[in-house]
Amino acid sequence: MGDYFQTVVDLDATERDAQELGARVLDWLIAEGIVAAERTDCVLGGDGYGHAPGPHFAxxxxxxxxxxxxxxxxxxxxxxxxxxxxxxxxxxxxCPLCRAEIRLVDEVWEPIESAWEPFEGRFHDWAEGGGEGIVHCPSCLGACGIDRWSWEDDYYACGHLGFTFWGWAELTSGFTREIGRRLGGHRIVVLAGKL
Incomplete structure (x- = not known):
């Protein structure tokens, strides 16, 4: 079976403002009754504690x-x-520079090892803060951080702030747009997945 989730990632939040922005959106979600104020054992990951659905989660x-x-x-x-x-x-x-699409799997969804080479270790470099995870595009040869690349079906996103909703029905586009608005008009991306 597995557990389904949706994560709204703020692509523009910095390390400095992520806490304040996260608190601002959480306060709004609590005030609207979308989530409960108290933290309970209701999520996977992190410390296992999160905010249960509120009376107006719908x-x-x-x-x-x-x-x-x-x-x-x-x-x-x-x-x-x-x-x-x-x-x-x-x-x-x-690629964020030339907009070339780099296919990472073949027609039967087997990874193409050579296509993955420019990305190897770059997510780790970016996440650990030891660098920007610079990727050299195999198409234009330009270099930029892995956090600027986009991924088919929004599979990955690098950011400093994310809101993960575990087991909820599909979030509406109006709701996710409102999260972006409350983040100061920041760019957001919604990842949907399963563990």
Whole structure:
């Protein structure tokens, strides 16, 4: 079976402002009754504690049926993080400089080792803060941080702030846009996945 999740990642938050931005959005979610104020044992990852769905959680999702799972809360994560979609593989990466699509799997979804070479170790470098995880694009030969690359089906996102909703129905586009607005108009991406 597995546990499904959706993570709204702020692509523009800095290490300095991630805590304050996360608290601002969490305060709004609590005030709206979308999540409960108290932290309980209701999420996977982190310390296992998050915010359970509030009485008005249906404002955020396309299916108002109650969330009837143990892992059904919101986990707010701050700090340099490589967010991913869990199970499965990413099909392609797109260079932010030349917009070339680099196919990472073949027609039967086997990884193409040579295509992955420019990315090897770069997520780790970026996440650990020991560098920007510089990737040299095999198409244009330009160099930039891995945090600027985009990934097919939004499989990866590098950021300092993420809101992970465990076991919720699909988040509405209006709700995710409102999160972006409350983050000061920052660019956001929504990763959906399963563990």
């Amino acid at each position: 404002k955020a999702v396309d299916d108002p049926d109650p969330v009837d799972l143990w892992s059904n809360g919101l986990h707010v994560q701050t700090g340099r993080t490589v967010f991913d979609s869990g199970q499965g593989d990413v099909g392609a990466a797109v």
